[in-house]
Amino acid sequence: MPGVTLTRWTMAYFGLALVALVLAELLMAFGFGYPAVPAEAAETLVLVHVVAIGWLSLLLCGALFQFVPVLVTHKLYSDTLPLPVLVSLVSGLVLLIVGFLQMGGRLASAWPAFPAAAVLLSLGFGLALWNLGRTLWAARPLSLAARFVVVGLCSLGATVALGVIFALVLGGVTGHAHLIELTASGLPLHVIAGLGGWLTFSAMGVSYRLLAMFMLAPELGGPRTRAALYSGAAALAVAIAGGVAAICLEGSLTLILSVAGLLGLGCCGLYGADIVHLYRARMRRAIELNSRMASWALASLAVAVAAIIVLLGAGVFTRYVPAVVFLIGFGWLSGLGLAKLYKIVAFLTWLECYGPVLGKTPTPRVQDLAVQTRAVKWFALYFLAVWCATAALFVDAPLAFRICAGVMALASIGIIAELVRIRRLVDVKTALRLPPGVRLPRLLHCSVQHA
Amino acid sequence: MTTTFVEVDVRPILRAGGEPFEKIMQAVDALGPGEGLRLLATFKPTPLFRVLGSRGFDHQAKEVGGGDWEVLFSPSGAPADKVEPAKPAATDDQPWPEASQHLDNRDLDPPEPMVRILTATETMAPGEVLSALLCREPMFLFPELAKRGHAWRGGFEADGTTYKVLIRIGTAAEAGK
Numbered sequence: 001m002p003g004v005t006l007t008r009w010t011m012a013y014f015g016l017a018l019v020a021l022v023l024a025e026l027l028m029a030f031g032f033g034y035p036a037v038p039a040e041a042a043e044t045l046v047l048v049h050v051v052a053i054g055w056l057s058l059l060l061c062g063a064l065f066q067f068v069p070v071l072v073t074h075k076l077y078s079d080t081l082p083l084p085v086l087v088s089l090v091s092g093l094v095l096l097i098v099g100f101l102q103m104g105g106r107l108a109s110a111w112p113a114f115p116a117a118a119v120l121l122s123l124g125f126g127l128a129l130w131n132l133g134r135t136l137w138a139a140r141p142l143s144l145a146a147r148f149v150v151v152g153l154c155s156l157g158a159t160v161a162l163g164v165i166f167a168l169v170l171g172g173v174t175g176h177a178h179l180i181e182l183t184a185s186g187l188p189l190h191v192i193a194g195l196g197g198w199l200t201f202s203a204m205g206v207s208y209r210l211l212a213m214f215m216l217a218p219e220l221g222g223p224r225t226r227a228a229l230y231s232g233a234a235a236l237a238v239a240i241a242g243g244v245a246a247i248c249l250e251g252s253l254t255l256i257l258s259v260a261g262l263l264g265l266g267c268c269g270l271y272g273a274d275i276v277h278l279y280r281a282r283m284r285r286a287i288e289l290n291s292r293m294a295s296w297a298l299a300s301l302a303v304a305v306a307a308i309i310v311l312l313g314a315g316v317f318t319r320y321v322p323a324v325v326f327l328i329g330f331g332w333l334s335g336l337g338l339a340k341l342y343k344i345v346a347f348l349t350w351l352e353c354y355g356p357v358l359g360k361t362p363t364p365r366v367q368d369l370a371v372q373t374r375a376v377k378w379f380a381l382y383f384l385a386v387w388c389a390t391a392a393l394f395v396d397a398p399l400a401f402r403i404c405a406g407v408m409a410l411a412s413i414g415i416i417a418e419l420v421r422i423r424r425l426v427d428v429k430t431a432l433r434l435p436p437g438v439r440l441p442r443l444l445h446c447s448v449q450h451a
Numbered sequence: 452m453t454t455t456f457v458e459v460d461v462r463p464i465l466r467a468g469g470e471p472f473e474k475i476m477q478a479v480d481a482l483g484p485g486e487g488l489r490l491l492a493t494f495k496p497t498p499l500f501r502v503l504g505s506r507g508f509d510h511q512a513k514e515v516g517g518g519d520w521e522v523l524f525s526p527s528g529a530p531a532d533k534v535e536p537a538k539p540a541a542t543d544d545q546p547w548p549e550a551s552q553h554l555d556n557r558d559l560d561p562p563e564p565m566v567r568i569l570t571a572t573e574t575m576a577p578g579e580v581l582s583a584l585l586c587r588e589p590m591f592l593f594p595e596l597a598k599r600g601h602a603w604r605g606g607f608e609a610d611g612t613t614y615k616v617l618i619r620i621g622t623a624a625e626a627g628k
Contacts, residue, residue, distance in 0.1 A: 003593025073588050213561060213587070218612070283558065347562065355595055359569035366562060 004069040005448055006352055009082045011423070012444040013062025014341060016090060018416050020054025021334065025412060028405035035398045039322045040187075042104025046097050051329055053093045053121070056199050059337050061085065061128050063206065063344065064149065068132055071209055072146050074139035079448075081131045088124030092117050096167070103170060114171030118164040125160045129153055144221050144229055148205025151233045155197020158240045162190040178248045185253065189243040192257075195325065196264065197236045199333050200301075204232075204271055207294070210340060211275070215282035215291050224270050232267035235260045261312075268305045272298075289372040293339035293379045300331025300386070323393035330386045330408070338382065338415055346370045346422045352446050353425065353438050361435040368429070369422045378414035385411055454525045456489035457482060462519060465493045479503065479524075487525035495520045547604075547619055550582035551575070557586045557613065565592045568618065572601060575620045585614045592616075 024047055027033060033047035061082075069076045095117035101107040102114075132153055136146060162182065168174045169183040212219050239260035246253045275298055304327045311317040311324070346369045354363040389404035420426075423443055425433050434440065441447065459478045461471035471492075479488060487508070490496065499522070500510050508524040515521045552571055556564035564585050569592075571581055588605065596603050600621030607614050 003597070004590040005594045070590050073590055216558070216560065216586075219587075284560065351562070351591060355591075356598070358566055358595070359571070359573040363566075365566075 004075065006348060006446045007062075007066045007076065007082060008079065008446050008448050009086055010062045010066045010348065011345075011442075011446055013058050013065075013082075013086060014345065014419075015444045016086070017055050017058035017062065018341075018412070018419070020050050020058065020093075022409055022412050022416070024050045024055060025405050025409035029402050029409055031398070031402055034322055035393060035396070035401060042100045042106070045100045045103075049093065049096055049100070051334075052194055052199070053089065053096070056329070056333055056337065057125075058086070058089060059341070060199060060202055061089070063340070064132055064202070065128075066344075066348070067206060067210075068135055068146070068149060071149065071206070072136060072139035072142060074135060076131065077134035077138065078131050081127050085124050085128045085131070088120050088127065092120030092124055095120060099167065099171065112171055112173075114167040115173050118167035118171070122160055122164050125156060129157060143219075144225050145205045145208040145219075147229055148208070148232075149202050151229070151236065152198050152202030152205060155193045155201060155236055155240070159190060159194040159198050162186055162193065166190065181247050182244065185247045186244070188253075188257065189240055189247075191325070192239045192243075192260070193236065195328060195333075197240070200328070201232055201236070203333060203336055204228075206340075207298075207336065208274070208278075210343075211278050211291060211294065214284075214343060215278065215287055216284040217278045217282040220274050220278065225274055228267050228270035228274060231263050231270065235263035235267055238263060261308075265305065265309065268301070272302060272305075288343065288367070289370075289376055289379070290339045290343035293342070293383075294336055296379075296383045297332050297335030297339060300327055300335055300383075304328045304332060320394060323390055326393055327386070327390045331383070331390065335383060335386065338412070339379070341419065342370065342375060342379075342415070342422075345419050348446065349423050349425070349441055352441050357435060357437050361437075362432060363435065364428045364432045368432070369425060369427065370418070371421075371427050375415065375418045378411050378418065382408060382411035382415065454485060454487040456487045456523060456525075458489040458491070460491040462491055462493050475499065479506065479508075485526060487523060490522045490524065491515075492520050492522070493518060496522060547580050547617060548578065550580045550617060552579070552581045554581065554583040557584050562591065565589060565595070568592060568616075569595060569599075572596075572599065572618060572620055577620050579620050581618045581620070583616050583618070585616065586612060588614050589616065 027047050027050070033041070033044040037043050065076060065082050095113045098107060098111075099113035099117050102109065102111075132149075136142060136150055136153075139146070142150065165179050166183050166186070169179050208220055208225070211217065239257060242256040242260065243253060245251065246256045279295065304324055307320070307324055307327070308317065311320050317324075346366050350364075350366045350369055357363060385404045385407035389401050389408065392398075392401035392404055420443065423441060425440060439447070457478060459475060461474060464471040464474065475488075475490065482488065488503075490499070495512055495514075500512075503510065503524050507527050509527040510522055510524050512520055512522040552575065554564075554567055554571060556567055559567070564583070568581065568583050568589075571583075575581060588607075593603065596618060602619045602621060603616055605614060605616035
């Protein structure tokens with residue numbers, strides 16, 4: 001029972017992820033990608049991958065390296081792998097962007113960027129999966145929350161596998177018939193596995209634990225949580241495995257995705273009921289900013305799910321897929337990510353600085369590192385801009401969308417400034433800020449405690 | 452080997468309503484190698500048999516009249532029991548002393564339980580034990596305890612939601628390891 005120490009590079013993951021977030025928002029504000037060009041255009045693919053890999057995957061990987069050990073009360077398998085993973089993912093993403101720009105005719109060089117990106121991204125995600133997988137394997141039997149993460153990691157494997165197939169086909173490395181068919185028709189599977197499986201399902205698992213922890217609510221593990229896990233895992237299995245089979249065997253992809261969709265909606269309903277229960281059963285009546293903002297992100301997910309049902313019912317879902325994906329990506333996943341970052345960065349910084357001197361000298365509390373009344377304005381601005389941008393996509397108002405994206409970038413920079421202030425202990429009272437034995441933490445690198 | 456006996460008569464203390472245990476233990480500590488203790492008491496001091504037995508003394512008790520008892524504690528030749536500080540306290544299979552401080556941290560926001568536990572450990576003497584109730588396994592606390600040289604044992608209670616951790620304060624020497 002060695003406990004959990006700080007992961008050295010978690011802050012570097014968070015820092016690079018936030019850079020990617022602001023970059024994506026600025027690209028949208030300047031009219032790069034959808035809706036100025038079609039959703040399947042190369043520019044849109046650049047934008048989508050800056051968000052999905054650069055922002056959300058780096059954020060989630062950094063968080064999982066730090067918190068999977070907490071989730072399963074078992075030490076991380078390797079403390080050295082996170083850095084090579086980070087380097088592989090960032091360089092792979094850069095090459096992937098180059099590949100998309102070549103594909104769209106924006107870059108003239110014929111350098112094989114897609115195959116190189118495929119190698120680096122599969123290496124990076126592969127090592128991340130190996131590290132987290134070994135950690136989880138050693139900690140069996142797993143709690144329900146950890147099993148959500150396992151399903152998320154399996155989905156990441158599927159997402160990367162499909163992505164590598166696309167990259168190899170588009171890069172001209174392979175001409176295998178089934179792989180070409182998968183590249184032609186498999187995009188929905190890649191999106192479902194990535195957005196639904198890897199990002200959303202993992203976030204659900206982590207949110208069960210973090211929300212319970214931060215609001216002093218009972219840990220969930222009853223039949224409803226179990227049903228949410230099984231229905232969600234089944235939905236992903238049907239969509240990914242069934243979808244691949246349908247494409248290769250020329251079956252009905254629509255039928256497969258409908259079945260998966262029904263299971264997925266069931267999962268979202270059960271998860272929603274669980275989360276409402278968590279908020280109601282909490283012992284902490286006045287909840288902190290991160291939990292309040294997480295509820296706005298959860299509301300965005302609920303609206304997205306409701307919109308999917310209504311649009312499917314009206315038979316116009318296909319037309320509005322980009323708007324729904326935008327709401328899931330920025331309202332739900334990014335909103336939840338930013339809200340939890342606000343708490344996590346403060347907690348990890350506090351532990352790094354003051355952990356060694358706790359009890360020996362007066363120290364600030366975690367909440368003394370942050371000024372919530374100032375941060376709440378940026379969060380409110382962010383969510384307002386996301387919801388307005390979603391509405392602009394629904395009513396097809398590209399200029400309004402760009403303005404909203406600009407406001408999102410502004411709000412994100414505001415939140416990042418708050419995170420930097422937390423990390424540098426700017427808002428801690430001078431008397432308590434740096435007692436003897438405490439060093440100011442570095443921005444992107446944690447000093448690791450040695451036992 | 453003949454045993455010389457040092458006599459300790461605690462009858463006056465007992466008759467005055469006093470507690471002779473400390474005087475007896477002082478006399479035992481002052482014994483030289485091969486020396487025994489001749490104890491005179493107003494009753495058969497059964498509890499002492501076990502205490503001194505654990506320190507390597509056999510006993511012979513006889514009633515000497517008037518309700519008084521004479522007990523001869525002689526070195527048994529067997530090595531003295533290892534409970535005493537002769538052996539470093541680090542091995543974990545020995546029983547720990549009763550907790551001298553108790554904390555119920557179940558209703559506190561993280562990381563307040565950790566702050567309270569570490570604050571309490573700073574006020575305690577080496578060898579003392581702190582008991583704390585928590586609502587989850589304190590994963591971030593353990594490295595800090597290890598760094599400070601404290602030992603700990605923990606586990607969930609039968610209710611499955613309360614985590615009880617016992618922390619034994621280490622010495623500075625252990626912390627340096």
